[in-house]
Every structure is written in C-alpha cells, then in structure tokens.
Amino acid sequence: MHIEKKHLLNYSILLPYLILSILGLIIIYSTTSATLIDFGLNPFASMINQGVFWIISLIAILFIYRLKLNFLKNSRVVNAAIFVEVILLIVARFFTQEVNGAHGWIVIGPMSFQPAEYLKLLIVWYLAFHFSRRQKSIAVYDYQALTRRRWWPREAQDFKDWRMVSLLLIGLVAAQPDLGNAAIIVLTVLIMITVSGIGYRWFSAIFLSITVASALFLGLIGVVGVETMAKVPVFGYVAKRFSAFYNPFNDVTDSGHQLAHSYYAMSNGSWFGLGLGNSIEKRGYLPEATTDFVFSIVMEEFGMIGACLILSLVFFLVLRIILVGVKAKNPFNAMMAIGIGGMMLMQIFVNIGGISGLIPSTGVTFPFFSQGGNSLLVLSVAIAVVLNIDANEKRAEIIEEAEREAAKVEVEDL
Structure with missing residues (x-):
C-alpha cells in the first residue's frame, strides 16, 4: 500500500511553526530597525537576513520530511555527525576570537555559526539512537541496562560509551564558556534518560538531585560571595549574572543592568503593551534586546496579555510535538519526538x-x-524530524489497520 506523505502532514505542528516564524520576523524588525536607522543602515537588514535563513529552513523541512527515517538510525551516520560536532566545538573553543567574554562562533566569510546550537538537536538524536536499541535490556535490567556494557546489544557495543561522549560534548560547550546551552543540553540528556524506558522512580531521583544540587550551588555562592567565586576559572565570566540574580538593583550600571532594564521593559508593557515598534528599552537601554532579552521587549510592546497568547501558542506547539512521541509505537521515534x-x-x-x-x-x-x-535553522530541522516521525507512524498505523481488515475479510470468506 502506497500512501503519499503529503497527505499525512501534521498541520497542528506545521501551522504554529509558520505563525511563530512569521511573527518572529516581525519582532526582529521591531527590535532592530531603530538601531539600524541610527547607524544609517537599511532598517530591514536584520529581518532580511533572518528571512534568508527561514527560506533555507523551509527547504530543509521539505527535504527532511521526505527523508527515510532509517537514515537517522544508521550507526555510521550518527558516528560521523558526533565526530564532526566534536571537531567543530574544539575549533570554536580554541581557534576563534573571543566575543563578549566567550568563544563559540565559527566565522567563514560573511557567514557564522554556533556549533553548540546544533548540539542540542544532535544529543537528542544520539541518545535516541542508543537507548532505542536497548529496550529489551531496559525492560529486564531497568537503569542498569544503560550503564553496564555487557547488557548492551552487539550493534551498540561498537559505539563509544554514551556517558563519556555526552560528558565530552557538554564539557566542550561549558569550556567556551556557554553555560546557558550547556545547561539546556544537560537537562535534555536527563529528559532522554527519563524517557528511555527506565522505571519512573528514577525520574523522581533525578529531579530531586537536580533540585538539591541547584539549591546547594546557589547557597554556596550566597555564602562565599560572587567576588570570591569569580576567581574560579570559567565561572568568572558569569559571576556578574549571579550577582544580578541576587539583587539586580545593587549595581544597576553594571552587573544588574540587563535584568533591571528587563524589569523596566515588562513594567512598561503593563497589560496591553505600548504597541508594536513602540518599545523604549530597545533603544539602547536594554542590552541584548534582539537576542537573550527579546521576550522582555515582546512584553513591553504586546503587554502581559499579548505575551501570554504568544507563550500559549509556543507551548501548544511543544505539547503537540511531545504528543507525537507519546503516541509513537517505535521506540526511536518516541524518544526523538x-x-x-x-x-x-x-x-x-x-x-x-x-x-x-x-x-x-x-x-x-x-x-x-x-x-x-x-x-531558527536548528528549530526548523527539529520540527521537520517530528513531522517525518508523525507521518511514518500514521502510515504504519494505516497499513496495520488495512492488514487487519484484509485478514478479517479472508476469515469471513472461509
């Protein structure tokens, strides 16, 4: 039975993605145009640049959606992707110029990219590949099946220990230092371990361990002091952010500047916002208004109600993606989604x-x-993978149902 994938497209994922992408282009124009005009540049320059990446992303979605999922389950492909990622992270850390106190961007002519961004998706793929091949062992030995090599299937034995590889990748990101993406990757790894098929009690243990470790770490900084912790290698770069976390108004002109002005932006927006393009804080008051703190500007221009509506759409998209994984019967597909x-x-x-x-x-x-x-490109590729998974799961279900009906007819004919 041949079923074309275009008839299996999940519009409850695709449409929110398209709406958020278009809205994102509008927000980027709003947050960048004033500064570009001040410098005598084209006010649409940043939006056009983002738009080019979006077009590339749409082409990537079309290509990946038509791709056979067996390609993602090939150990050689997974190995090659991880190897390339390790090389790129090493290059980004040791052979690039420092930007804002950190390494991480590889610049090639007019183009630049950040390997840590791609790792967020790669680590999901890598662990889904590994854990999906150990389902029989996990069903018998629970968490030990993930940690003891003698219970790994033969096809996974040739691959390096997933724990060592994960730690290496996370360590390279943290050493840049990019503690934000490192934290996301660590949390993603913990999610993958939790959904690998191990007992639910392990989730409680992992969640409790993270909570306690975070509380102890923040308590240690509070007792020792940010100035002392700033002397620790790597941590010195983010020391000011921890100082702002405790009280941004202690030093509004330095360590607390960003967070204080983020509060001002959200306060300015009130319930209904100042209107699109009318943000005050984006005009040089709030640093990183186009990247890290862009949602503060969204709240200033759209207000609390508008921001909540946008967040609702984002969470709807995320929940629909997770639902694809929950419904999937194939372990690899389920863990990927x-x-x-x-x-x-x-x-x-x-x-x-x-x-x-x-x-x-x-x-x-x-x-x-x-x-x-x-x-944007990483998010788009991730969306494409989920759309592909959903289509394949639907196709498998339709074929299975058709076979059951055919078998029922044969029995009735007898």
Missing part, C-alpha cells in the same frame, strides 16, 4: 527564567523570536 519537545521546553524555561530573575541569566535565546539564523 519527546526529546525534541523537551529540548524546546528547556530552552523556553531557561530564557524566561533568566529575563524574569527566576534563575540566573544564561544568555540563551528565545525560540523563533531571537535574532539568529542558526537557532
């Missing part, structure tokens, strides 16, 4: 938590709205 949804959810949590002061600011972008073609 849930992992992608979890990765997006963690990015939203870290960004909103940072701009609102719930957690220390980490420099993480907001999906779709922050300026940056790399982030």
Whole structure:
C-alpha cells in the first residue's frame, strides 16, 4: 500500500511553526530597525537576513520530511555527525576570537555559526539512537541496562560509551564558556534518560538531585560571595549574572543592568503593551534586546496579555510535538519526538527564567523570536524530524489497520 506523505502532514505542528516564524520576523524588525536607522543602515537588514535563513529552513523541512527515517538510525551516520560536532566545538573553543567574554562562533566569510546550537538537536538524536536499541535490556535490567556494557546489544557495543561522549560534548560547550546551552543540553540528556524506558522512580531521583544540587550551588555562592567565586576559572565570566540574580538593583550600571532594564521593559508593557515598534528599552537601554532579552521587549510592546497568547501558542506547539512521541509505537521515534519537545521546553524555561530573575541569566535565546539564523535553522530541522516521525507512524498505523481488515475479510470468506 502506497500512501503519499503529503497527505499525512501534521498541520497542528506545521501551522504554529509558520505563525511563530512569521511573527518572529516581525519582532526582529521591531527590535532592530531603530538601531539600524541610527547607524544609517537599511532598517530591514536584520529581518532580511533572518528571512534568508527561514527560506533555507523551509527547504530543509521539505527535504527532511521526505527523508527515510532509517537514515537517522544508521550507526555510521550518527558516528560521523558526533565526530564532526566534536571537531567543530574544539575549533570554536580554541581557534576563534573571543566575543563578549566567550568563544563559540565559527566565522567563514560573511557567514557564522554556533556549533553548540546544533548540539542540542544532535544529543537528542544520539541518545535516541542508543537507548532505542536497548529496550529489551531496559525492560529486564531497568537503569542498569544503560550503564553496564555487557547488557548492551552487539550493534551498540561498537559505539563509544554514551556517558563519556555526552560528558565530552557538554564539557566542550561549558569550556567556551556557554553555560546557558550547556545547561539546556544537560537537562535534555536527563529528559532522554527519563524517557528511555527506565522505571519512573528514577525520574523522581533525578529531579530531586537536580533540585538539591541547584539549591546547594546557589547557597554556596550566597555564602562565599560572587567576588570570591569569580576567581574560579570559567565561572568568572558569569559571576556578574549571579550577582544580578541576587539583587539586580545593587549595581544597576553594571552587573544588574540587563535584568533591571528587563524589569523596566515588562513594567512598561503593563497589560496591553505600548504597541508594536513602540518599545523604549530597545533603544539602547536594554542590552541584548534582539537576542537573550527579546521576550522582555515582546512584553513591553504586546503587554502581559499579548505575551501570554504568544507563550500559549509556543507551548501548544511543544505539547503537540511531545504528543507525537507519546503516541509513537517505535521506540526511536518516541524518544526523538519527546526529546525534541523537551529540548524546546528547556530552552523556553531557561530564557524566561533568566529575563524574569527566576534563575540566573544564561544568555540563551528565545525560540523563533531571537535574532539568529542558526537557532531558527536548528528549530526548523527539529520540527521537520517530528513531522517525518508523525507521518511514518500514521502510515504504519494505516497499513496495520488495512492488514487487519484484509485478514478479517479472508476469515469471513472461509
């Protein structure tokens, strides 16, 4: 039975993606045009650049949607992707110029990209590939099936220990230092472990461990002091953000500048906002208004009600993605979809938590709205993978139902 994929497209995922992408282009124009005009540049320049990446993203979605999923389950392809990612992370850390106190961007002519952005999706793919091949062992040995090599299937034995590879990748990102993306990747890894098929009690243990470790770490900083912790290698770059986390108004001109002006932006917006393009804080008051703190500007221009509507659409998209994974019968498909949804959810949590002061600011972008073609491309590829998974699951279900009906007819004819 041949069923064309175009008839199986999940519009409850595609349409929110398209709406958010278009709205993101409008937000990027709103947050960048004033500054570009001040410098005598084309006010549409940033939006056009983002639009080019969006067109590339749409082409990528079309290509990946038509791709056979067996390609993603090929160990050689997974190995090659991880190997290339490790090389790119090493190049980004040790052979690139420092930008805002960190390495991480590889510049090739007029183009630049951030390997850590792509790792967020790669780590989901890598772990879904590994864990899906150990379902029989997990069903018998639970969590131990993930940690003891003698219970791994033969096809997974040739691949390096997923724990060591994950730690290596996370360490390379943290060493840049890019603690925001490192935190998202760590949380994504924990989500993947949780949905691998192990007992639910492990989720409680992992969640409790993260909560306790975070509380102890923040308590340690509070007792020792940010100035002392700033002397620790790597941590010195983010020390000011922890200082702002405790009280941004202690030093509004330096460490607390961003978070304080983020509060001002949200306060200016009130319930209904100042209107599209009317933000005050984006005019040089709030640093990173086009990237890390873009949602503060969204709240200033659209108000609390508008921001809540946008967040509702984003969460609807994430939940639809996770639902694809929940319904999937194939373990690899299920883990990929849930992992992608979890990765997006963690990015939203870290960004909103940072701009609102719930957690220390980490420099993480907001999906779709922050300026940056790399982030949009990664999100688009992730959406394409989920659409492909959903279509394949639907096709398998239709074929299975047709076979059952055919078997029923044969029995009745007898």
